[in-house]
Amino acid sequence: MYDIRALYEAQTVEEALALRREHPGARLIAGGSDLLIKIRDGKLPDAELISIRGIDSLRGVSLEADGTVRIGPLTSFTELTRDGIIKERLRVLADAAGEVGSPQIRNIGTVGGNICNGATSADTASTLFALDAKLELRGGSGTRLLDIAGFYLGAGRTDVRENELLTGILIGRESWERCHGCYIKYSMRSALDIAVLGCSVNLRLSADGAHIDRLRLAFGVAGPVPSRCPQTELAFAGAPLGEDTARQLARSAVSELSPRDSWRASRAFRLHVAEESAYLAFCECVRRAGGAI
Amino acid sequence: MNDRQFKHIRCTINSRAVDAMVDVRASLTELLRGEFALTSVKHGCDVGECGACTVLIDGEPFNSCIYLAVWADGKDITTVDGLAEPDGSLSPLQQAFVDEGAIQCGFCTPGLILTAQSLINRGEPLSDEELRRELAGHLCRCTGYENIFKAVRRALDESLGKKG
Numbered sequence: 001m002y003d004i005r006a007l008y009e010a011q012t013v014e015e016a017l018a019l020r021r022e023h024p025g026a027r028l029i030a031g032g033s034d035l036l037i038k039i040r041d042g043k044l045p046d047a048e049l050i051s052i053r054g055i056d057s058l059r060g061v062s063l064e065a066d067g068t069v070r071i072g073p074l075t076s077f078t079e080l081t082r083d084g085i086i087k088e089r090l091r092v093l094a095d096a097a098g099e100v101g102s103p104q105i106r107n108i109g110t111v112g113g114n115i116c117n118g119a120t121s122a123d124t125a126s127t128l129f130a131l132d133a134k135l136e137l138r139g140g141s142g143t144r145l146l147d148i149a150g151f152y153l154g155a156g157r158t159d160v161r162e163n164e165l166l167t168g169i170l171i172g173r174e175s176w177e178r179c180h181g182c183y184i185k186y187s188m189r190s191a192l193d194i195a196v197l198g199c200s201v202n203l204r205l206s207a208d209g210a211h212i213d214r215l216r217l218a219f220g221v222a223g224p225v226p227s228r229c230p231q232t233e234l235a236f237a238g239a240p241l242g243e244d245t246a247r248q249l250a251r252s253a254v255s256e257l258s259p260r261d262s263w264r265a266s267r268a269f270r271l272h273v274a275e276e277s278a279y280l281a282f283c284e285c286v287r288r289a290g291g292a293i
Numbered sequence: 294m295n296d297r298q299f300k301h302i303r304c305t306i307n308s309r310a311v312d313a314m315v316d317v318r319a320s321l322t323e324l325l326r327g328e329f330a331l332t333s334v335k336h337g338c339d340v341g342e343c344g345a346c347t348v349l350i351d352g353e354p355f356n357s358c359i360y361l362a363v364w365a366d367g368k369d370i371t372t373v374d375g376l377a378e379p380d381g382s383l384s385p386l387q388q389a390f391v392d393e394g395a396i397q398c399g400f401c402t403p404g405l406i407l408t409a410q411s412l413i414n415r416g417e418p419l420s421d422e423e424l425r426r427e428l429a430g431h432l433c434r435c436t437g438y439e440n441i442f443k444a445v446r447r448a449l450d451e452s453l454g455k456k457g
């Protein structure tokens with residue numbers, strides 16, 4: 001038996017928000033693949049939970065009129081990997097979701113839970129950074145929209161305020177139209193393992209296909225929260241495609257990272273993996289865009 | 294805490310409609326083993342890594358150890374007990390496990406067979422690499438996996454061949 005004092009189940013966003021007001025100490029539970037393990041581990045004694053699993057309106061992917069891809073936060077990793085809109089426009093996100101845990105974990109785990117958890121290692125998080133994802137949070141006093149970069153307050157801490165619920169993950173047209181992405185997860189085992197480092201690149205080439213037009217470089221486990229490399233992205237916009245550019249931008253990217261030593265890997269090793277991953281992911285983006293390095 | 298919280302749920306287990314009063318603290322593993330005596334659902338790592346507790350929920354494999362029993366309300370659940378014919382004869386997939394020597398201690402077997410059955414039900418061809426990925430959520434400490442892989446490969450190919 002889990003050490004659960006009370007479980008409240010919401011079927012709608014409004015019910016969930018009402019439950020949050022009534023039970024301010026309660027934790028939200030979506031898939032539970034992180035939270036239940038913490039409870040099993042004794043880290044949340046006498047837990048009070050609000051289950052949002054039953055809110056069907058927060059599940060699934062849709063395409064809005066302006067080309068924004070809206071992802072319901074309760075969409076499972078499996079659903080993301082199979083969704084037609086995602087596969088066609090955001091293959092990199094389907095790939096990242098497919099790197100999570102195992103098939104069973106991908107069935108239970110949700111993309112919203114993946115980011116609300118605040119883990120720097122979350123497989124979809126770095127890709128959502130690279131895609132400039134916006135998060136829609138609904139609370140008692142209305143809805144606010146914020147950049148995913150501003151959502152992470154620190155390791156394991158995210159800006160979901162009291163009485164709030166994540167109701168949408170939005171990816172604008174400019175992040176998928178003519179863009180090609182690649183996510184590389186480095187881990188000891190290829191299944192059921194946490195990333196030692198994750199690297200997600202999103203690239204748009206110039207009209208002539210010979211230069212970088214728009215570049216996004218994002219990393220997981222290269223710092224306490226997922227992060228981007230804004231200086232490198234800016235510096236290499238307009239750079240000609242080629243081996244030198246690929247090597248230089250990878251080297252530049254790691255100068256913006258600050259991974260730590262942990263039992264999983266040393267800082268030096270993470271930096272090495274980050275540079276190689278950035279190089280390989282960038283080259284793969286170019287290949288997917290129809291070019292070659 | 295004195296007042297334990299319970300919820301009345303209805304679900305289908307191995308094609309049989311059932312209902313139960315469920316302790317909100319219970320995992321689906323505990324419900325299936327404790328209330329329904331389905332001890333083919335193995336109590337393994339309890340943290341969603343070993344796959345021994347895998348069951349099918351609406352046709353997809355889930356680790357029942359990290360699935361709250363109350364979430365089973367309205368779901369269609371299959372354990373390995375639901376795969377054999379009514380007369381007890383084995384399903385083609387189960388027979389393939391026997392024929393390929395894919396079973397040693399048997400602890401991982403029910404979960405693996407259920408995940409494999411979900412792939413057969415999906416009816417899509419899979420490369421060897423894709424098939425290995427689909428089976429990656431199960432740990433086996435005896436067989437070294439090769440015979441398990443052969444059994445699933447054979448059963449999947451045969452089911453696809455029949456459909457084709």
